[in-house]
Amino acid sequence: MQVALKIWRYDPIAGERALKEYEVSAPEEATLLDVLDIVKDQVDGSLAYRKSCRMMICGSCGMRMDGAAVLACKTRMYDVAQEGRVPVISAMGNLPVVKDLVVDMGPFWGKIRAVTPWLEPGYSDPGETEHVVSQERMDVIHKESLCIMCGCCVSECNSMEADPDFLGPAALAKGMRFVGDPRDQATVERLQSYSGEHGIWDCTRCYFCQERCPKGVDPRDAIAKLGAEAVSAGIDSDMGAKHAKWFVTSAKTTGWLRETELVPKTQGIAKSLKEVKFAMGLLRHGKVPPPFPPHVAKDVDEARALYDLVKEQGREGYEGIVQGEKALEQLELESESDGAGPRDPYGEGSFAVPYLPGENGDEEAE
Amino acid sequence: MHDVVVVGAGCAGMRAAIEAFDTGADVGVVSKLHPTRSHSGAAEGGINAALGNRADDSPEQHAFDTVKGSDYIGDQDAIEILANEAPGDIYQLEHWGCVFSRDENGKLAQRPFGAAGSPRTVFSADITGHVLIHVLYEQLMKRMEQGPMTVHEEYFAWRLVVDHGRCVGVICWDLVSGGLKLVAGRSVVLATGGMGRIYRATTNAYACNGDGMAMALHAGLPLEDMEFMQFHPTTLYPSGVLITEGCRGEGGYLLNADGERFMARYAPNALELASRDVVSRSETTEIESGRGVLGSVLLDLRHLGAERILDRLPGSRELAMTFAGVDPIYAPIPVRPGAHYHMGGVDTGNWGETELEGLFAAGEVACVSVHGANRLGGNSLMETITFGRRAGQAAAEHALAASSPTPSLSVAPMADAERDLKTLLDRSEGERPWKIRDELGASMLENFGVFRQGPKMELQLGIIQGLRERYERVVVEDKGPVFNTDLTQALELGSMLDLAWVMVQAGVAREESRGAHSRPYDFPERDDERFLRHSLTRWKDGEPELDTKEVRMTRWQPEVRSY
Numbered sequence: 001m002q003v004a005l006k007i008w009r010y011d012p013i014a015g016e017r018a019l020k021e022y023e024v025s026a027p028e029e030a031t032l033l034d035v036l037d038i039v040k041d042q043v044d045g046s047l048a049y050r051k052s053c054r055m056m057i058c059g060s061c062g063m064r065m066d067g068a069a070v071l072a073c074k075t076r077m078y079d080v081a082q083e084g085r086v087p088v089i090s091a092m093g094n095l096p097v098v099k100d101l102v103v104d105m106g107p108f109w110g111k112i113r114a115v116t117p118w119l120e121p122g123y124s125d126p127g128e129t130e131h132v133v134s135q136e137r138m139d140v141i142h143k144e145s146l147c148i149m150c151g152c153c154v155s156e157c158n159s160m161e162a163d164p165d166f167l168g169p170a171a172l173a174k175g176m177r178f179v180g181d182p183r184d185q186a187t188v189e190r191l192q193s194y195s196g197e198h199g200i201w202d203c204t205r206c207y208f209c210q211e212r213c214p215k216g217v218d219p220r221d222a223i224a225k226l227g228a229e230a231v232s233a234g235i236d237s238d239m240g241a242k243h244a245k246w247f248v249t250s251a252k253t254t255g256w257l258r259e260t261e262l263v264p265k266t267q268g269i270a271k272s273l274k275e276v277k278f279a280m281g282l283l284r285h286g287k288v289p290p291p292f293p294p295h296v297a298k299d300v301d302e303a304r305a306l307y308d309l310v311k312e313q314g315r316e317g318y319e320g321i322v323q324g325e326k327a328l329e330q331l332e333l334e335s336e337s338d339g340a341g342p343r344d345p346y347g348e349g350s351f352a353v354p355y356l357p358g359e360n361g362d363e364e365a366e
Numbered sequence: 367m368h369d370v371v372v373v374g375a376g377c378a379g380m381r382a383a384i385e386a387f388d389t390g391a392d393v394g395v396v397s398k399l400h401p402t403r404s405h406s407g408a409a410e411g412g413i414n415a416a417l418g419n420r421a422d423d424s425p426e427q428h429a430f431d432t433v434k435g436s437d438y439i440g441d442q443d444a445i446e447i448l449a450n451e452a453p454g455d456i457y458q459l460e461h462w463g464c465v466f467s468r469d470e471n472g473k474l475a476q477r478p479f480g481a482a483g484s485p486r487t488v489f490s491a492d493i494t495g496h497v498l499i500h501v502l503y504e505q506l507m508k509r510m511e512q513g514p515m516t517v518h519e520e521y522f523a524w525r526l527v528v529d530h531g532r533c534v535g536v537i538c539w540d541l542v543s544g545g546l547k548l549v550a551g552r553s554v555v556l557a558t559g560g561m562g563r564i565y566r567a568t569t570n571a572y573a574c575n576g577d578g579m580a581m582a583l584h585a586g587l588p589l590e591d592m593e594f595m596q597f598h599p600t601t602l603y604p605s606g607v608l609i610t611e612g613c614r615g616e617g618g619y620l621l622n623a624d625g626e627r628f629m630a631r632y633a634p635n636a637l638e639l640a641s642r643d644v645v646s647r648s649e650t651t652e653i654e655s656g657r658g659v660l661g662s663v664l665l666d667l668r669h670l671g672a673e674r675i676l677d678r679l680p681g682s683r684e685l686a687m688t689f690a691g692v693d694p695i696y697a698p699i700p701v702r703p704g705a706h707y708h709m710g711g712v713d714t715g716n717w718g719e720t721e722l723e724g725l726f727a728a729g730e731v732a733c734v735s736v737h738g739a740n741r742l743g744g745n746s747l748m749e750t751i752t753f754g755r756r757a758g759q760a761a762a763e764h765a766l767a768a769s770s771p772t773p774s775l776s777v778a779p780m781a782d783a784e785r786d787l788k789t790l791l792d793r794s795e796g797e798r799p800w801k802i803r804d805e806l807g808a809s810m811l812e813n814f815g816v817f818r819q820g821p822k823m824e825l826q827l828g829i830i831q832g833l834r835e836r837y838e839r840v841v842v843e844d845k846g847p848v849f850n851t852d853l854t855q856a857l858e859l860g861s862m863l864d865l866a867w868v869m870v871q872a873g874v875a876r877e878e879s880r881g882a883h884s885r886p887y888d889f890p891e892r893d894d895e896r897f898l899r900h901s902l903t904r905w906k907d908g909e910p911e912l913d914t915k916e917v918r919m920t921r922w923q924p925e926v927r928s929y
Contacts (some may be wrong), residue, residue: 012848029604029689041800045843045852050403053571055607055685057496058403072689097751098542099849105400112512118504119463130460132472138465145465145490183463285929 003035003081008090010097033061033072049101059148064090064102066101069152071214079273092155103185107152111171137182144177147217153209169209171220176222200226201240242266252307256299339349368394369765371551373523373536377750379557379730380502385758387554388457388527392514393763396549402503405571409495410610412487414744415452422478425449434737435481435641442920444716444734448752455751464501466490477615479743481641487744493611514571523853526585527779533725534773538781544847546783552765555757560730564862565705566807567900569601575778578731580861582712588902590733591710593872594882597816599645603662603702605689609682611743613692614638618676621664622657636929641880643740646703664698691766702923703816709737718757719869728757738882799856802833814870818885823874834863850915868910895923
């Protein structure tokens, strides 16, 4: 079959980038990686990309096709070729480009290392035999242990785009791999550390990581589980945790969300004073119900019964709901400051232009 | 200058690095891939240790199965070390947090594997290599925080540096920044893996080009048993990716075009769980007799049921669905033999030591030999851990010994490397390497595959000579310093051409059928009188020179091998 592609090339020596089109003949079973190999062999030997296992396990070949992260070796090209589409191939997002489709994975691994990514054993030393742990207990971290560290989730992370220091989906999923491991004894320390700045509560729940993960790790669910564990362990000083807690308290007591109280409960009295102007605007438009006496929903008993049921089942409702207050705040700030708004991942047609060294969020802030 | 430089960061390399560090050494790891990208991570089915969690088992039984599987040219003292130390090594991996599958009692689950007398293969569904490589990298990261442990990522190791009869480092091409770099150490451990890419149909990653074997060969070291390449019986049609032996361990059938479980005719007792050489030969015979489907046979899992497939073999299902469009819950998977594992490698002793002072080797690059003429499934991962650990310890002890002076580093090897590289990069007219690579892969499969015979091997020697001549004029199109994989791929091809010559030469000389070296047309029988010996190849004046070496036996005498 004939396959055509456009590839965002980047030459780091000349500092030039260009979108180039290639058309090659490939076998019908060819993957994106096979097509790149044919281009490199037969058209341009200088094309750079990473590859190794070509069987979806080494995690080398993460890149973007039409703006969405994929593993090149997992992406069959038959349908694309049949439709006559010419996909745009570019380097992963949120990581600086080294050359063509190769990104610097340094920041990625730095964040993995920041979550103490090794088992802290200690509860019991089994001696010269294995720990006895049921398969059910181990299944808690089944998905997290499938992670191949390809970076596709990080590439797509909207929160990281706003805050380059956000730990991000891969590192937090790695964190959950240990928090959920019954053999690890550092659970509380881990949850405290992951709940800090740039941690679990900065996720915006956009679910792009979950959607684009090629291995079914479901990193967003891992972050939700961490949030749940943190609140369970009483680690709830973060705004995100307070926000989630208030949702539940409010629904339990009155059967509906008391928005007037949400802001002070989440942000604290002092910070919420800044929102007075906004609140007055809402009031003028009749959007603020009187806070006293609290309005109780007619079927509040149903809400309370649900709360009790979930509690009885050991999965408290608010737990696991992670808010992205800080990241959202930052997004708003950014769009106010430069007028252009944050980078649009789907700008310029259907693809994202990979960003180059010197173009990341840090330097923009300076 | 590091105390220990480990070249390669798969299971063997990382295990060696961890042990060397724990022994007190300053460790530098050199790898052309990030460690977790290494091909150990693609191992699927499991790792063998006689834990006896599911049925009675013992290290003696494990050792005997391995000796028999090796067709009696595995070195029995090394095999006993593997079998005896395997359980302790598995427990240590579990204590480090390895996510193994569990049985109903919460202990490590074990599954049956080919030619094993007891279910002794510890596993994690069908991604055992993946969980091993990640737990080892976790331990490596821990040590990177603790002290002198450096990983030189994306450094392509090219040449060993030998000074006054001692290995003192390795010359690397820095993939990210460009340029040759010398990574020096008091000891060097080679752990660069195998060379399946010498064949067109292979389970191996693009990275598996025999780099370390070629480096050792060119440094004057002998390679052992290079004629023995294992063909895995179940590689997916058409892509060649591995479908685990665990599929048969869990009860899968092999069928021919008539729907017959043909293994009943070749191995009436073990059936699908005969050793890999036996199953690959049976499949090839079926296919060549016109009883194949798409040049393949069929691996049927349907009778296992959806639940067991999803629980124990989810990765194989994903591979079959992605690369062959087949869901094994509903349809059989087309599979055929493909190059998988090299039993041969750098000749080492039981601590990974080689005849060159300061050089050690472990894993697939090495030949201890625990696999002899045919490796049993699940034994290679175990070898990487047990012998990786031993090599790491021995390398550290060598480096830290009071008698180990700081080696002198002359500038000559680096200057030679710079000059040779410049010659290659300056050439602007000529053939690009990929055609040579493709022709090598196709011809090796045709003439040095599952079945071999004299005339075809002689033909292959001629083909290799022709390809080597063309390689002399090969041109690298990318001249830039940054991420120049055009250059490294050209260098890898050079290694493979030399190694192919070594392999076929050793194959021609072995006039018998043993393990993976099968000559049904001219020498169908095993010949213990003449060939119960290892082959040994050195590079002399630009060509391989063949010799032999004794097999070390402890308590098992050769018997007729049937399954």
